[in-house]
Amino acid sequence: MKQPQEIEANFVIPAIRKQLAVEMSKNKLNQKSISELLGISGAAVSQYVKSKRATANIKFDKITLEKIKESAKNISGDKSCAIKEINSICSFIRKSNCLCKIHKSIESVNCKGECCCQ
Numbered sequence: 001m002k003q004p005q006e007i008e009a010n011f012v013i014p015a016i017r018k019q020l021a022v023e024m025s026k027n028k029l030n031q032k033s034i035s036e037l038l039g040i041s042g043a044a045v046s047q048y049v050k051s052k053r054a055t056a057n058i059k060f061d062k063i064t065l066e067k068i069k070e071s072a073k074n075i076s077g078d079k080s081c082a083i084k085e086i087n088s089i090c091s092f093i094r095k096s097n098c099l100c101k102i103h104k105s106i107e108s109v110n111c112k113g114e115c116c117c118q
Contacts, residue, residue, distance in 0.1 A: 007103050008090055014054035016068060016089050020082070021048040023072035037075050038082045058102055060093075067092055 002010075017038060024034045031049075035042045047053035060068065071085035093099050 002103070002107060004094075004099055004103060007099065007106060008093075011054075011056050011058055011106060012090065012093060012099065012102060013086060015056065015058035015060070016086055017044075018048040018051075018054040019060070019065070019068045020072050020075065020086075021045050023069050024076055025049050027072065027076055029076055037078075056106065058105075061096075061098060064089070064093060064096070064098060 017040065020038060021034055021044075024037070025031075025045075029037075031042050031045045034045045038045070044053060067089055071080075071089060074080040075082050075085055093102075
């Protein structure tokens with residue numbers, strides 16, 4: 001069984017980066033600008049936007065998607081750094097029980113009582 005931290009590192013953070021790259025490209029930023037702002041390679045941005053990377057079927061709820069859109073605007077406007085925004089989104093995902101849902105969608109998790117993801 002994967003630890004919640006493994007789920008975040010291997011699935012959630014790439015899915016967040018993918019959503020950020022997609023949102024930033026919708027805001028007319030080019031791949032080079034997006035890669036610089038997110039601190040990732042241009043190839044990674046291209047793969048995120050073309051759905052060739054972070055392909056696990058991670059579905060964020062509407063509230064999380066809105067937070068990601070707001071973070072994309074903050075990062076694009078250079079109001080905040082990507083690391084701070086991604087950490088904020090991860091923290092929200094942990095607190096909102098979304099991590100548990102993602103964990104259960106990736107592997108069979110048998111939580112007795114309180115969820116092991118929290």
